[in-house]
Each structure stands twice: as C-alpha cells, then as structure tokens.
Amino acid sequence: DLFMIDLPITIKDMELREALDNYELVWSTGGTTTNQGWSGQGFDSYDGEDAAKSGTTFDNGISWLEASASGSGTLSFWYKISSEPNADRFQFSIDGENPTIISFGGEQDWIQETFEVPSNSNHVFRWEYVKDKNTIVGQDSVWIDQVIWSGSTNVMNPGDCFPSWA
Numbered sequence: 544d545l546f547m548i549d550l551p552i553t554i555k556d557m558e559l560r561e562a563l564d565n566y567e568l569v570w571s572t573g574g575t576t577t578n579q580g581w582s583g584q585g586f587d588s589y590d591g592e593d594a595a596k597s598g599t600t601f602d603n604g605i606s607w608l609e610a611s612a613s614g615s616g617t618l619s620f621w622y623k624i625s626s627e628p629n630a631d632r633f634q635f636s637i638d639g640e641n642p643t644i645i646s647f648g649g650e651q652d653w654i655q656e657t658f659e660v661p662s663n664s665n666h667v668f669r670w671e672y673v674k675d676k677n678t679i680v681g682q683d684s685v686w687i688d689q690v691i692w693s694g695s696t697n698v699m700n701p702g703d704c705f706p707s708w709a
Contacts, residue, residue: 549703557583559608562595563620565690568610568668577603578674587686589653594688597672597689608670608687616694619657625650625681626672633685638671650681653688660694 562583572580579598588594597606628649636642
C-alpha cells in the first residue's frame with residue numbers, strides 16, 4: 544500500500560540579522576566571482592529557530608559574511624560545518640588581520656567560538672567559507688547562529704549602506 548500526503552512548506556525570505564539573532568550589528572555578505580553570499584534559513588540552527596548559511600561556493604571560491612561594530616568587547620557565535628575534511632575551511636578575522644582558521648572542514652555539529660576584541664576602535668568582523676579546488680563532500684556549507692557582541696554598534700544612515708536607495 545502506498546499513501547501520499549501533500550504537505551505545504553512555507554519558506555520565508557529571512558534577513559541575516561534575524562537569522563543571526565543580532566539586530567544591532569550592520570551586516571553585509573557576498574562571494575568571489577560566481578559564488579553567493581550568506582542567507583537566512585530555518586532548516587538547521589543551534590537555537591531551533593533559524594541561522595545563516597553560507598552561499599553556494601564553487602571550486603576555489605569564497606562565500607563571506609561581515610558585520611561592523613565599534614569599541615572593545617566580546618564576540619561569540621555558534622557554528623556548524625559540513626564539507627570536505629582537511630580541504631575546505633571556515634575562517635574568521637577581525638579588521639582583515641590574520642584570519643583564524645576555525646575548522647578544516649569535515650562534519651562538525653554546533654560549536655561555540657568566542658573572541659575578545661581589546662581595541663577601542665571601529666571593527667569589521669568577517670566569516671569566510673573557503674572552498675578548495677575540487678570535490679564536493681557533505682553539504683559544502685557553514686552555518687552561523689546566535690551572534691552576540693558585547694561592545695558598541697555602529698549607527699549608520701541607510702543611505703550610506705545602499706546609496707541607490709537614498
């Protein structure tokens with residue numbers, strides 16, 4: 544006997560700040576060449592609600608996510624990765640200096656990372672999923688959730704971020 548059930552699935556367009564549970568930081572995303580930026584999704588998350596997922600990333604490509612803030616403080620977030628072990632990588636940098644490789648791929652469930660930011664100036668936090676030259680393993684993705692920044696945030700005029708909207 545075969546039974547079919549028709550279940551509707553609702554997929555909503557989700558902002559990064561909602562997916563990352565942080566409405567204070569200024570978020571941006573993108574990728575190199577034909578690679579895509581990060582997006583919010585509700586299928587896999589640390590908190591059971593939603594998280595950001597890296598975009599489709601082709602060979603030798605990067606999908607990046609950035610947030611800007613100011614002052615000194617502590618930044619913490621949860622991440623998960625599904626990719627080729629010892630080849631693809633997930634890295635994080637503060638102000639573009641010395642990226643910290645958080646993971647060399649593989650299958651890792653949710654892990655929390657925390658970074659102290661002692662400098663009392665403006666900052667750019669950058670997360671990158673970096674794909675190697677070939678081979679697709681797992682979902683070739685990284686997820687980030689529950690981003691918490693204890694310092695100040697930048698207050699920007701929306702026209703500064705999106706000049707064509709001003």
